Amino acid sequence: MERAELVELLTPDGLTLIDQVGGSDADTDPVGTVSRLRAEGHSPALVSAVLTQVRLRRKAVGKFGEFASRMLFTEAGLEQATRLRVAALHAGRFSAAGLTRVADLGCGIGGDAMAMAAMDLEVTAVDADEVTATVASYNLAPFPTADVRHANAEDIDTSEFDGLYFDPARRTAGHSNTTRLTRPEDYSPSLDLVFGRAATQPVGVKLGPGFDRSLIPENCEAQWVSVDGQVVELGLWFGPLARVGGRRSALVLDGAGTHELTAPADSEDVAVREPGExxxxxxxxxxxxxxxxxxxxxxxxxxxxxxxxxxxxxxxxxxxxxxxxxxxxxxxxxxxxxxxxxxxxxxxxxxxxxxxxxxxxxxxxxxxxxxxxxxxxxxxxxxxxxxxxxxxxxxxxx
The missing domain is CATH 3.30.2130 (VC0802-like)
Incomplete structure (x- = not known):
């Protein structure tokens, strides 16, 4: 989504139109929907932006459930957003550790910050991209304990917070058609900055599940998370956000609930045996x-x-x-x-x-x-x- 599209959407007419079209036959008859909206006098740019939001809202239901129907999205933001079910577990760590003022640095469209605010944490969501930060501001508007800043994570004075959550950008800049960054040194903010903050403050970090294990610091808990059979992230947790005794964790979320294996280190394989039934x-x-x-x-x-x-x-x-x-x-x-x-x-x-x-x-x-x-x-x-x-x-x- 470009800035001009967002300006079109963030008007009473634009927001009302999203809700109206969302309940219509936009999927089954997109050509007819476009013709109808244009005949009603809506600009081509607004019609395009509205139809994109309707499509993204429907796609977002798998991650955000009923909340998707009142959110705004960018293509890249939705792809990278934390599922609300997982975000609630992230927020629970901060709450359980007694940390009440959290900076979500690299907040994207605000999924994790929404979960934190829902638990009454005071969360400041920060994103370096103006459009993304504005979308996050809209999504977080219902939560009185949340605010959003358009800024680089590197420029934030983290001393005003008692907990930090980082979701470094792992894709090229933009709101659609982005590509994955394969080198950790290209992340934004850099992992040097992230791990440096973890030396003095409680820190949680969201990374891709394929992150190089040799780069995982010794002083953190590493938790790999899968949802319905798909591995979605690696979380690194430092200080009081890391649980005592657990340095390796596999968290499995499925239709039956939440299941977890924890261990102080990698487990030893068992012996090879003849195939059984x-x-x-x-x-x-x-x-x-x-x-x-x-x-x-x-x-x-x-x-x-x-x-x-x-x-x-x-x-x-x-x-x-x-x-x-x-x-x-x-x-x-x-x-x-x-x-x-x-x-x-x-x-x-x-x-x-x-x-x-x-x-x-x-x-x-x-x-x-x-x-x-x-x-x-x-x-x-x-x-x-x-x-x-x-x-x-x-x-x-x-």
């Missing part, structure tokens, strides 16, 4: 946190192969930290053999999973020329170091 795929947060061994011991499983994040066991054990599969048959990893066997079993819908095998699942599925009426999962991997294919049945979670 059941295969387990640890959640991505568990893998990132390197707590696979703890999950294996909890469910009585062994490693399928050295260095491969699959577990195997003889019993079906329900756990929120791993997906379970029943192994139907084991085959050599040979495409002609697999194509023949899948056709013999009338498989037409195939979930392809792979670890330790240099295979593109989409290309593999196409080469199988599936035409059957049944479904299955095939795992292309290694069994005790040797390539193999495991035909499986996914076990639904309760």
């Amino acid at each position: 059941f295969l387990y795929e640890p959640d991505g947060a568990v893998i990132r946190a390197r707590l696979i061994g703890d999950v294996a011991r909890e469910i009585g499983a062994g490693m399928l192969s050295p260095g491969i994040a699959y577990l195997t066991g003889d019993a079906e054990v329900a756990t929120p930290f791993a997906a379970a599969f029943r192994v139907i048959e084991r085959f050599p990893l040979d495409e002609r053999t697999l194509k023949r066997e899948l056709a013999k079993r009338d498989i037409g819908t195939l979930e392809v999973k792979k670890r330790g095998a240099d295979i593109d699942p989409a290309v593999f599925r196409k080469r199988m020329a599936l035409r059957g009426s049944k479904s299955a999962t095939i795992v292309l991997t290694r069994v005790n170091g040797k390539h193999a294919a495991l035909l499986c049945e996914r076990i639904p979670r309760n």
Whole structure:
């Protein structure tokens, strides 16, 4: 969103129009909606901006639920925003630590700041981009304990706050079509500044889940978070925001609730064993946190192969930290053999999973020329170091 679009939107006419169009058939008949709005005398720029907001609000429901219907968004801001469910956990850390005046440095559209303000924390949300800061100001307007500043994080006097939350920009500047920054030294604010503040003040930091583990400071708690099977972030927590005794955490949020594994350090892997009747795929947060061994011991499983994040066991054990599969048959990893066997079993819908095998699942599925009426999962991997294919049945979670 450019500044001119935001100026068009932030008028009584613009805001009213968003609500009106949001309840219409803008999705099913976009051409008709544009024609109707133009016939009513609305400018092309306003019509375009309104339709974009309606689309983003609907897309945002997965992150913000019913709150999305009263928020404003930018494309990049929504993509990078913390899910409200996760933001509430962030805010809970500050509240539990007794920190009441928090600076959200790099606030984006204000998702984390909303959660903090909802817990009655005094939050100052800061963003270096004028449009983004204005959008955050609109989103935070209902919260009396929140205010927004358009400024660089580096220019904020943090001594007026008793807690800091950083969400460094990890994409190129702009409001749409941004690209991911791969080098931590290109983040804004820099991690040198972030970690420097953590030496003197309580600090929380949101980073991408693939952040280089070798760069994680020793004096913090590192928590990888997954939501409905997708790893969404790495949180680093310093000082009183870090929990005693836990330096590694895998937090799994799903439809059944919130589940967490914690440990003082990476866990040791269990021994490799012969494949059992059941295969387990640890959640991505568990893998990132390197707590696979703890999950294996909890469910009585062994490693399928050295260095491969699959577990195997003889019993079906329900756990929120791993997906379970029943192994139907084991085959050599040979495409002609697999194509023949899948056709013999009338498989037409195939979930392809792979670890330790240099295979593109989409290309593999196409080469199988599936035409059957049944479904299955095939795992292309290694069994005790040797390539193999495991035909499986996914076990639904309760």
